[in-house]
Amino acid sequence: MEPVPPTLNIAPDEKVLLLTHRHWSAIGRSISRGVIVIVIPLVIAGLMKRFMGWDLEVGSLGYTILVGAGGLYVLFLWVLGYGFWLDYWLDFYLITDRRIVEIEQAGLFHRTVSEQPLFRVQDVTSEVHGVAASTLGYGNVYIQSAGEKERFVLEEIPRPEKVARMILDAMPKNIPADLPPVEQKKPPVIPRADL
């Protein structure tokens, strides 16, 4: 398992059960699109040179524009691709014997960290939906809790059924004895009209 980032403040006696990112197919789709976007202009330029006799004199205006614009295009795609990679790699889910932590890097300057104590978890559901998900073995885990964020979703994680089992197995040990009772709200009494 990869090392836990120090920003998560894991206690010395806290046991890390799982640190996982989304399944590799999430970044695979972005990479395949990026490769297509890079290859298509090169193919078009090659075809124009081969069949239209398109050629440029080194140092001419056309050559300078082509190299400059092409370099900017490749540079932009390279930076964009790394942004996609960071969006994938900096999103991860951490499960310890005390809490579940969901970290989502939504953009370059937008990062959300959600924590949920295990004793507040009420229901855990795993879902594998689709041909690709079934074949590659990834899916979602839905965690219903009594906290402010009622539903945690661990999206596109590998082996969701095992992760759900892991959370369920870790749950009973974490119910504190001094947990305050849940207030039972009585439904409002609607007076019946005398007919």
Next chain:
Amino acid sequence: MINIPGVILKALFFIPALILTVVSVVHVYHAWRYGGHSPVSVASSFIFVSGLVVIWAVVWWLLSPVDWNAGFVWETPTVNTTMPNI
């Protein structure tokens, strides 16, 4: 015929490239700050920075024969107005 000074064309290419490079530095900073020093984070940052260097080097090499001081001439298309002898 339009004369385009080389410095303008140079600025048009290099200013966006510098902006993208600054954005890249911010990306790498985020990777190190939030990704920790895991081997995958370190390797991905190294590959990314290497790719940046390669792209800059290739473009610099391809543009090295260009004489920016001489400027560029853009020949606007002209229409032949002389009537042919029929």
